């Protein structure tokens with residue numbers, strides 16, 4: 001797994017974008033790579049394969065899926081978010097850094113970093129299943145800015161594969 005800093009969730013404090021990280025690691029290892037961070041469509045999958053991956057992992061897109069058990073408020077917040085709608089928290093504090101949706105809660109954390117970032121997840125169930133977007137930190141990636149509909153997983157995967165194949169064909173035709 002190679003995950004860029006644009007992805008949602010816990011992160012290396014020294015975040016590096018997938019565009020830089022993936023080819024860097026591809027050139028140094030000889031094992032299959034799954035790329036994560038910003039994946040949501042056939043185009044991003046084709047880009048990941050071009051950079052050296054053999055597979056992709058999606059986080060934020062799957063949180064937004066119809067079958068995802070998180071509260072609809074979180075899914076709606078992903079749909080509403082722009083590509084600038086996330087924040088990178090805890091770059092300098094103890095514990096992991098993380099990328100999350102901009103909310104009143106995460107804005108307050110950014111302005112006044114807590115001593116223990118993980119304590120901010122104490123009421124995560126109220127966020128995940130209760131829909132209180134300020135109960136904890138809503139882990140999500142920058143790709144939220146590209147997600148504009150809640151769709152079933154099968155539709156998401158089918159659309160990605162169809163677009164991936166057409167992008168690859170178009171690129172091969174230009175070669």
Ligand SMILES: Cc1cc2nc3c(=O)[nH]c(=O)nc-3n(C[C@H](O)[C@H](O)[C@H](O)COP(=O)(O)O)c2cc1C
Nearest residue numbers: 007008009036037038039058059060139140141143
């Ligand atoms: C709500 C949420 C929870 C996550 N939890 C974990 C986790 O427990 N462990 C982990 O390794 N990655 C976790 N991730 C990271 C995802 O597995 C995935 O690699 C990442 O979201 C990819 O970036 P994307 O959000 O741009 O798709 C989480 C991501 C999200 C959005």
